Amino acid sequence: MGAALVIFIAYFMLEGRNYWITVSIAIPYFVLLFITRLRLIRKSALTSLLYFFLALIAFGIQSAWSIKGFSEEENAESQFRFATSYLIDRDVMAEYLLNESRKRISADAFIQSRLTSPFLSRSAVRQKVKQVYLSSYFDRYDFHIHLFTPLKEPLDELSVDHWAEWNQQIDNPQYTTNYEGIYFIRSASVETGKRYVVIIPVSRSTQLAGYVVLDLTLKRTIPQSVYPELLADSRFAEYFENRDKSFAFISEGRILSNFGNFNYERDFNLAFLQDQKLFSDGLRVDGFIHTAVEDDAGRIAVVTSRSYPFFFVLTNFSFFFVLCVSLLAFILFAYGIRSWLAGNKLNYATRIQLYIYLAFALPLVVVAITTLNRVSRSAAFQLTEEYLAKARVLGENLLPELTAYGQNPEENRTELDDRVGAASRFANVDVSVFDKHGMMIGSSQPAIAEGLIASVLMNRIAWERVFNRGDVAFVLNDKIGSLNFNTAFFALRSSETATVLGVISLPFFESAQSLDATQITVLANILTIFTLIFLVFSILSFYVVESLTFPLRFITRTLRNTTLTGNKPLEWKSNDEIGLMVSEYNKMVENLEQSKIELARSQKESAWREIARQVAHEIKNPLTPMKLTLQQMQLWLAKDSLEKDRVRQSVSTLLGQVDILNEIASSFSAFARMPAPIMERLDLVALLTKTVNLYSTYQGGNVLLKNDTPVAVVQGDPQLLDRIFSNLILNGLQAGSENPVVTVEIKTDENKVTVLVQDNGLGIPADLQEKIFAPYFTTKKSGSGLGLAIARQGIELSGGRIWFNSQPGQTIFYVELPLL
Structure with missing residues (x-):
């Protein structure tokens, strides 16, 4: 075993692989097997079951810790890719969204009319660009909106003439991006940070109406955004996979800006920057994984995420353990059916163990399914109520603007858009407003309709419920492509006439994910609790089975050694069923002792009778010639013909037969007096x-x-x-x-x-x-x-x-x- 371990370690070290988790689990596992001497024993189901459980525990621990290691390694690699692709270099996600906004702003008729008319306020242009075309993704940027005439002159006091600077940047190839009119400004200044300039020419018909210039600079403290993944190009999927991470930009030993929940000023030690592992493999400190990437200008992007939670390790262990136990139970069930068909029966201890597991597992499975169902329903109900409450509050806030819009749509459309955008940002939800004909008249995410992702028409079932059935607030399930989500609807009624002026909808695109996450969390807790209880219960059940079957094994061992001699009564201090069995056994021992005495007496008598018969038979053999010899001598005496030779021959015959009798008597005496053996x-x-x-x-x-x-x-x-x-x-x-x-x-x-x-x-x-x-x-x-x-x-x-x-x-x- 030791040689195999050394060979295995040498192999994976030479191959550059990391199997230390397997080694660290295998060593204590085999040591424990050696100490406890557990092995598969066909005649001992309990010992075999303990062996299997120990193997399953080792397999579950190894699998859980391996997944933890692989996940943290993959997470660190993802952080490096994210820092390289989105942070240390250009913000490709921002560039993509700016290009989409640039196209829509250039073609917006409202902006065209406001730029060309000297009598209309330009602030509405800024409001629309801010509320409609700059999505919540750009909350991380400070931005200024400049408006200019076709001759590049400022249209108001808020527009600052930086054309000289911008023209230099436009002419410099290092500032250009993959999109026309979007420029990434690289600066050696530490304070400048990441900056974009977007120049948007606005044309009306074939004539230039003016320019809209967006100047965006990354904030020092970056807020969270609620930009929906539904609107993003598939090329930016990695960004959404990493949006739960925190990151910061550091230069010359100072934190320039940061984003996320991690407090870099307080919890990130700048001395970590001296550790090369931060830039190669990542640092794991206090439950967080830090990775860093440095650009050519010396700026460092640090990305931070939480380490793999121990609860997930426990959940993964529980999953693999329950999976293997289920597979083992299926195999044992199939083997049991086969044995039952073959006429074999389970032993008493195995049946007790099986009944204990069934009594424990079946109710727990039923409770788990019921709990999961109830929690899922409760979570769905709470989520629905939360969005209905938001819909009511937002509906009441939007009612004045919707009323004004119904009276004069052209003049009040901008105010409605501004109000919808402000309400969406305040409540951190997406909002769409429909008129009484079911047409969309306002949205916090107009890109959804403009991009033909969703219809500009209201959901038909929702429209019928509001205008035909009179429902005020409800939630419907909706679908865009393969994305299932719920949408809350709220009917806005006139405070004077009580007629329906319009309907607002709040689509919560992550509702299905939220419910799935809730179910997964509940299921993970159930699996973990089930596994822990199962392990504890298994250990206790082994002791219970041992204690229940010990009296039977004890009595069986005693019965196996029961003979006609040397039997001792059993002692049992309880008056339970085992006590009754012991009492009956003791009575049997007493009866057996009495029967032994009677049997011994009978056998002794029978043996002595047989011996007496054999001795009599043996004695008769020499007595017959002795009797014949004496009769012959008596005859000779009567005839007075007894001669010395005849006497000598007769005496010799008699002495021979006497010797035979003596030998028989000696053998019988030796057999009767055979000494007790010295053991x-x-x-x-x-x-x-x-x-x-x-x-x-x-x-x-x-x-x-x-x-x-x-x-x-x-x-x-x-x-x-x-x-x-x-x-x-x-x-x-x-x-x-x-x-x-x-x-x-x-x-x-x-x-x-x-x-x-x-x-x-x-x-x-x-x-x-x-x-x-x-x-x-x-x-x-x-x-x-x-x-x-x-x-x-x-x-x-x-x-x-x-x-x-x-x-x-x-x-x-x-x-x-x-x-x-």
Whole structure:
């Protein structure tokens, strides 16, 4: 594992890649696996589930932190591009909008008439240019509007003659832009900042009516703008992606101007400018990412945005974790269905865990869906009410101008436009005014209608609701292209006649985005809460399942070890269901103990009867020749023919039979008085090796040992086990084969060792196999018949068992002992 980690680190460092997040997550993950020894275990569903959960947590953390790293890296790159494209160089967005305004101002009939008539006020021209043609994007600029005659003479005192300066700039190629009549003024002066001059010739028919000159200078403190993305060219999408960022212009150690929510004067340390990371990768300080770009003149544009929020990291972790848990649940569900169809059943602990998760997850999912639905409805309702309230307030403010416009449209149109523009800026909304015929007569964003983005006619459904159904205030869903948004309508009624004079509409283009953002926020909170509760609940549920199943495992383990001897009653201090089960078990142990005593008595009596029968049978064998010999001697005495040789032969016969009786009595006495074994830990492999080696010089056959196990520690009496295995080997050698071969093989399992003693003899006849372990039973011409009886008794006293399998040409005795 360590070598693989070193190779992986060396690989990504040589390739110039950054996978430290993966390494920092993988190291504690594998260390935790090593410490807890968690692994996939087929027989333990809980352990496997813990293993999967730990893997999912590691995967979720890695994914969340990787997304954080990638997002901050992408954000920093976006800030560099933004600073290079829109800040340190020309304001291409402003140039585009100025060119659009220049075309419309040049063709505006109202401006043409005001410039040519000596009797009309020129202030209306400034008002219209300011309110109609300079959108809210230009709130970041200080601008002056100069009006001139065709001979370039000022038309009023507010117009300042800078033609000498402007002509020099017009003739200088470095000030020109991609648009005619728009000039970007580069200045070495620190105080000048970014400046545009726009010269607009206004013609009426084919004659020059005059000039409108716009002089724009970037403000020191730049306000937020509400310019709608709907009006922007797709080339400027990057600007709107970065409009939530703050930026500042710095030169010669001074902040020239700034924009956004970040306080550069207070929170930006100018010493950061000495750090090259600010200009290459960006600086991350106090939850903000700062990037900077410097132009040829030494001006520095600093762009600032917030670092990736920790809440988003938590949300991403929750998303990946829930996604993987859902996938795992689906896989387990499919596996469960397959197992159920195959007839398999879940164990008790897994069923408890499943029921706990179902009892937790299903209500939480229902609550989450209900909460998301209710919050979405509440947010939509609040947004609708907010815009309806704004529509009412703006409608009441615009009512006097609309009334005057209805009386004299030509004279009061400018006042209506000014009032609409002022109301829009004050309320920070877009406003459109329609007359009672549904025609647009005023708008804070006339470019929408002029650019044919939206119709100059009022929404048909809204018009019918106002003029046919009499509705006063309502909200309708509208659509321009693929943009869905809501529009609030408010009917303006005459205060005298109560007739409808017109309708104002407030389109809130970002309503769908606002609702989506609300839903995403709510869903993120639900996911985060769900994940945290799920993790805590999972940990608690594991302990609950362990505590619930511990009595069952404890009782199962006790029942597994229950035998006829040495059973102890269980102790359970509670009177619950487990207590009842323990009570019944203790009663069973008592009954089993009593049954054991009765069974032992019965077996002892039966054994003694069998032994008495076997002893009687064995005793009868020598008694018969003894009786015949005595009868013969009695006959000889009666005939007075008892000779010394005959007496000597008869006495010899009687003494032989007495010896047989003595041997039978001694064997029976030895079996009855067999001492209790002295139990100790011993290596069965070493013991068998020693026993087999004793027969290495045996002339009556070969004894082989097969073993792949180095050590097999068991509990037993070494002398007794040695005598038992020696007796089994000797029986195999005497099993009737012409070339006897006995093979002793040792096999180990998880918790037991089995010794196989195999011979190549004639086999044990089927009718004698049931008697093979009976005392005094033997198939050999000599022997007491107690060897196998002693073997079985000794093996059982060691906690094992002995059995055999016999067929013609082969007999195998199996001795099984528990491993320690």
